[in-house]
Amino acid sequence: MIKAESLCKVYGTTNAISNVSFEVAAGEVLGFLGPNGAGKTTTMRILTCFIQPTSGWATVAGYDVSTQSLEVRRRIGYQPEGVPLYNDMTVRSYLSFIVSAKGYPRSHRKTFVADAMEQTGLEDVSGRLIGHLSKGYRQRVGLAQALVGDPQVLILDEPTIGLDPQQVREIRDLIKRMALKRTVILSTHILPEVSMTCNKVIIINQGRIVAHGTPEKLTSELQREGIARVVVAGPVEDVRRKLDAQAGVTAVTVTRKLDANVAEYEIKSRRGLDVRPRVAAAIVGAGWELLELRTEGMTLEEIFLKVVVSEKGVQENAA
């Protein structure tokens, strides 16, 4: 549905993005993840034909963003960063303006506006001025604006920024529902958002793609070691030593003392090795009580920090 090939955008002497290539299949939800200023917005602006790439090309639904921009624009709904809206219009008149600006025939406008308001839960405020709405409602108007007229592709720049947790959850659910029959690209610098809403992630830093894949794939690929946590009732020092002695275990630390004789241990092991059976057998064999045992994947947050920080290290070494 969307294809980008070696996109570059140069502003003066800085590369906003360089060599960004990716592909999004129909029905996928792609999350752009990166610190502020990483090039997320620039990439989205290129896909929405707001700016043109310095080099490289991109297509949306088979149309080139540089040469067939009107065709591309007909097929996308875009919510720019910061949810810009006309404060002096009512929700309904604003949405019908957007529908008409998108070029839909007059006969469809009412239905499209009603659909968009229903999907985003805006019926109750349809006659209110946008300037008088709360932030959560404004965000919904922004989403309604993007999805009015049922475009094939939605591009959302930071759709949940600045909302309270309850509103964030509402917007996320909304995006998930919208994603059922559309292709969605969203950007964020909030990590849980990506693992909750996206089935594909691109981590972008300083204008370059530094990691790419499903959240699960990123987790397994970038994880350098396995981590297991156990809670054991037994003499702490003895348990620690016993665990450390197991084959494949690289380090054991006591992370929490829950009681005089009960503690939580973090066991690090070599990558791709599951030490759980051995650990369990050892503990039970020693006559201690095994209260809890679980493995821990690396969270996206850790991956993100790792990727972004190691990037920095590489660049500093190069310089």
Next chain:
Amino acid sequence: MRLSLGPIYKRELRAYFQNPGVYVTLAIFLSVSGWFVYSGLSFFVRLCMDPRMKYQYGMGSLNFTEFVVRDTFGIISFLFLFIIPLLTMRLFAEEKKSGTFEILATCPVTDWGLVLGKYLSALTVVLAILVLSAVFPAVLGWLGDPEWPVVGSCYLALFLVGMAYAAFGTFASTLTENQIIAGVVTFFGLLAFYLIGDMGIGGVSALSRVFDALSIRQHSDNLIRGKILTEDITYFVAFTVGFLFLANHVLESRRWRV
């Protein structure tokens, strides 16, 4: 190619008529020009009643059209210099500042559609001003007997001047996201075009002829005197098209600017 400027035009026009500032501007414009019409009329009346004054000003005969009508329209066209920047300054600057421009520009509307939609909405407000200002010729017709063809030519002048000023204002508004700057640029830019004819005054050099040719006042004065020349009409049309063209180019430049 379809420009699809209709929705833009309609929204913009509604924004104008929902904006209290526009009404204030119109009210001030009408009172100020009303005051000028009144003072022009009373001066004419004193001239008529006092023969000494008449000779002092070197007038053999008194012509109502020449004295009152022409002054009235001259003043109105001068006031446009102050009014029109106030009307056009927000057109693009406001949207660029609030970010709504990004939504507009990613709708399937060409840049020409944006420029013309917004420009035509401003021009519609200018037409509304012209309609409102018809109260002055109505009063003049009631009090005296103006030559109506000259009044018609004056209206043509006002329309052409308004058309050109609005185009310049639209262009200035694309340059910045600060409305005040857009307004100031429009005012001083137009003032320069208004006054440039005076720079070569009395001269017959090529340069002063160029200044004359560029001057808004030179061209509108002919029309206000009742002299309709193709070259004057061409000037205003070219001025308008030129600045709309530039406005379109400024909008397009966002795509490739570094």
